[in-house]
Amino acid sequence: MIIWGSRGKEIELSHGEFYCPECDDKRLYAHKRLAKYFTLYFIPLFQTDNLGEYVECKTCRQQFKPEVLTYEPPSKGERIIMAVRTELDSGLPIHMVIQKLLSHGVQEEAAKQIALIAAAENIQVCSKCDLHYRETVKKCLNCGGALGPFQMQASS
Secondary structure: OOOEEEEEEEEEEEEEEEEEOOOOEEEEEEEEEEEEEEEEOOEEEEEEEEEEEEEEEOOOOOEEOHHHHHOOOOOHHHHHHHHHHHHHHOOOOHHHHHHHHHHOOOOHHHHHHHHHHHHOOOEEEEOOOOOEEEOOOOEOOOOOOEEEEOOOOOOO
8 A cells, every 4th residue: 555645844945133023123033935745655755836935033933924034124213213203293393302302312403303304394383383393284283273384584
C-alpha cells in the first residue's frame, strides 16, 4: 500500500530587524513562506502550491505583508509636526499650541517654527479676539467669531 498526500510547510526565507507597526518600535522578524508539499509516506517531496509569504514579529507575533520590511517610520520631528497639526485641527489656537510646546521644554523660537510648519502657513485670524488658527478651523473657539485670512504686516 502506498501512502501519499499533502501538507503545509513553513520555510523561513530571512530574518533581521524591522519597524513593527504593532509594537511601534524596531523588532526582530522572520520572513516566512507557507507552501503545500506532496508527501509520500508522510515525507514532503516537492512543493505543489505556494500559499503566500508573511513577516512575523518575534516580539508580538503579529503577521504582516512582506512590504512592511520597506516601511520607514516617521522621524521624531515628523511625529511632533503630526501631533501639533492634530492639535491645531481640533481647534486649538496657535498661541496655545506654542505654550504647550514650551511647557514640554521646546525653546520658544523652535516652538514657533513647529507651529508654523504644522499650520502649513495657512493661518486664519478671528476678527473679534485676534486669535490665530489653522485654516481647517471653521470658527473661533474663544468667542465664536468668524475667521478670515491672516495678513502678514510688512515691516518698515
